[in-house]
Amino acid sequence: MYSRIATKNVKKSFKDYTIYFLTLTLAVCIFYSFNSIESQKAFMEVSSTSMDYVEMLTSIISYVSVLVAVILGGLILYANNFLIKKRNKELGIYMTLGMGRGKISRILIYETIIVGIISLISGLFFGILASQGLSVLVSKLFEFEMSEYKFVISTAAIGKTVVYFGIMFFLVMIFNTYVISKYKIIDLLTVGRKTEDVKFKNPLIYLITFILCVGALGTAYKMVLDLGLNVLDIKFRISIILGVIGTALFFFSLAGFILYIVKRTKGIYFKGLNIFTIKQINSKVNTNFISMSVICLMLFITIGVLSTGFSFKNALESGLEESTPFDASAYLYVYEEDKVKSIEESMDNMGITFAADDKVAYYDEYITGEQISDIIPLDSSSSNIKIKAAYIKVSDFNEIMGLNNEGTVELAQDEVLITSNVSKLLPSIEKYMKENDTINLKNTSYKIKNKEVINLNLKNSYVKDNFLTIVINDEFCDAANLSTSIVNVNFKDNVNGKGEETFVKSIEDFKRNNDNYFDEAGFVITASREALYEENKGMTTTILFVGIYLGIVFLISSMAVLALQQLSEASDSLERYEAIRKIGASKKGINKTIFAQTLIYFSLPVILALVHSVVGIKVANDFVAMYNKPDIGGASMITAGIFVIVYIIYFYTTYTGYKNIVNSKIK
Structure with missing residues (x-):
């Protein structure tokens, strides 16, 4: 009975689960792909020394996978929390009809198992396909020749993936049971009527904070450009700290500062639904400035690693004959x-x-x-x-x-x-x-x-x-x-x-x-x-490979959090959309403001991350240029391609989900 209810709930809420499914599938795909490298080495013709580096790479990937599992586990819990929050009224109705918390928890456990099995199967399917290309990449990076090509499925990597994600889903079940045990019926049934007050501090505070942000980032950029990639220098570490502080101050001050500026531009502020759009964006940025700062820094690391990693490897290896x-x-x-x-x-x-x-x-x-x-x-x-x-x-x-x-x-x-x-x-x-x-x-x-x-x-x-x-x-x-x-x-x-x-x-x-x-x-x-x-090749390839692994995980995690925050905002703001619909706003106008909100919210951390990356890439290239002239053209194109594909997928999925949530409630 409970399993049937859970199955119907998953089918009924498939649109709500889209981001969840997408993130889980990509996470499983990446996790399996990078952990399946060991199974490919049997088909590579390598020297004993080179094989040592392949084994070192697989060992490091195993350790890094623990960190990746922690990151993805936190992301899954975050996504699951969004889904539970969105279904508060449904769970309240279950309780009103006499269903106990234990039975509701059982339904949620079944739902988690169903979602987990589907995402594992789909993720492993795409992971097995992706791993074939990854094995070719490994052989190219290490300059190995493959004695023969075989379509390889790594049972060890499948087992590790199932175990790691099984633990994650088990934690989700515990989390759901705990959350349900704390809920009260009245809170579940009235959650939709509770709206978040959009409060803004004195504009002067935002102005001062914005000036401090510009000062911190400007100082950080100048210090790191003057010092170069001298990680042992205390000034280098100070520049990193100033960069982190400046990033946080940027998102904290952005909401009030932009509102302050736009309010004085009457032609923009009072045009169409701009006043509503701007306050919605400001409300969300003001609430999530810390998470947006973390996302920005993660995107910066992703862009930097993917853009400079290949050029760093190529620059060092191309100079080996002369060195x-x-x-x-x-x-x-x-x-x-x-x-x-x-x-x-x-x-x-x-x-x-x-x-x-x-x-x-x-x-x-x-x-x-x-x-x-x-x-x-x-x-x-x-x-x-x-x-x-x-x-x-x-x-x-x-x-x-x-x-x-x-x-x-x-x-x-x-x-x-x-x-x-x-x-x-x-x-x-x-x-x-x-x-x-x-x-x-x-x-x-x-x-x-x-x-x-x-x-x-x-x-x-x-x-x-x-x-x-x-x-x-x-x-x-x-x-x-x-x-x-x-x-x-x-x-x-x-x-x-x-x-x-x-x-x-x-x-x-x-x-x-x-x-x-x-x-x-x-x-x-x-x-x-x-x-x-062999040492140079092994070292640079290992660093590059781990960087790609973490970079892609950071990228997916960042996009997923942005998506979930936007979808959560859609659920929280339904009464506001109903209100502007009642006073004459068209559905076309509402969809337009949803598109603008999603685009701006997704773009803000990306834009600042790109600014950080321009400075970071210049510093990294200057360091590599000491030994050989780097060429980041090809690597930048690859990075841009990966970034744009993931960005578009998450942006479109989020916009569509946001629009469906709002349009299903307004007439």
Whole structure:
């Protein structure tokens, strides 16, 4: 009996459940898709190291899925609360007819089970389809080849999805039972007559708050643009806090500030139903300014991650060939208290030997304490780079060039060579060299022998990190401070990276098996070409994948909350719509004001999120540009496409639902 009532209720209220169904289906689809990656790896031809990164990715996705489950669980409870609130009068009638709270709770439990089963089935269906495309994306991002393509259904991912969402629906059942136990019949039957008073504070308060908002956001933007992506700087954290405060103040002040301005524009305020539309919008923004602030920040994160993630990955990976000019490098950062201050001595102490036909170059980097900006004027876009200039001996430079059969150079005592390959600094250095043929170092003028910047990495690294290295006579370096000792190697026998793998393994084995490693060899860092390729690819892909996962979840959650708030507002404002209908407003005019309200309410957090994103993307791109020029064109198009599709789906569904709720009550 109760199951039949529940089934009829779900059929009858299908329009009310549209947003709920849509959100649940998308949530299940995304959850399954990202958790099904592990089942695809069996069909990928990868090295053992690359497979380690795939396994790391699946492990991280599992942990992140717990956070995603919490977010989606909160969203489901929020949506369920809206549905219960909308059916208060119906539940009150059940009680009036003598149905006990326990029986009503049972009906709601059956309804939750029905909705849960339908959404799980539909979500898993679309998730299974989406996961096939996701597996192709994983193979492309990791640059794997699939030995064969098979349509894969992950039973493990299905099980995890059912368990996680089963727990969510169980919590919904408990929540519904608790809510019903607290209801009184009189409250349920009269809820439709209770209207929310639209109260506005003194306009001066909103004006002051709006000014504070502009000040907070302006300061935050300026600070982060000046600092760049320097997350360790306290000013960076202050800028983030100011940005959050400014966002909250924006939505708090927006309602009263706009009302204050529009009221003084009589031609707009008293035209048609504008006075009603504006007060409706202001009422809702004023009530939900905190949730709108959170939604705005979530959308900002989504736009930023999806727009810059692909460009960040592509920029780093495209520079790998230039940042790994040798089969392997090993370097030793030297400090005054260290016992070992030479990488050659470190190699000897570890028993690392090279074959006679291997090409090996030892060299040292020196610093004098002068920063790059002390030597070469930097433009405004790179003036925040606080890096010391490095120096190497011309004899060492010739050894490095000889590894790849490059020609040697000769320098007079008063001559130098300028080398750099960091994209952010190159324009300033090139400009200086074009306008000057000398450079001042430690109060001594030196002639710049090369007409163009020598663009190269002097050792293997994750990125192009030669900010500014000056090749100079040996005597200058002997008087400077040793900072790093490096060895570069090109192995004769390096088929499939065998030579560099053996080299790295020998050093790592010595580290593990010697308690006095630091005293005997110092802290040696290895950087083989193959390992850097795989580590870089694995790291960037993992970060990107997790970012996409969270970004899509944030986007769906944000749109769903906006939709539910609007539909809730429609239910709360029925008497107002009935009133304006009685005084002559047409249905066409009412539908027009519903469209305007929905559009503006959906657009406000999106617009501010886009403003935040312009600043955030610029800062992120400036950071990436230090190593390689990013291209966000393709990523931005993909982001815009995903964003627009989800936005339109939720906007249209919300507008249609809002209109149906209102039109069903007015004549």
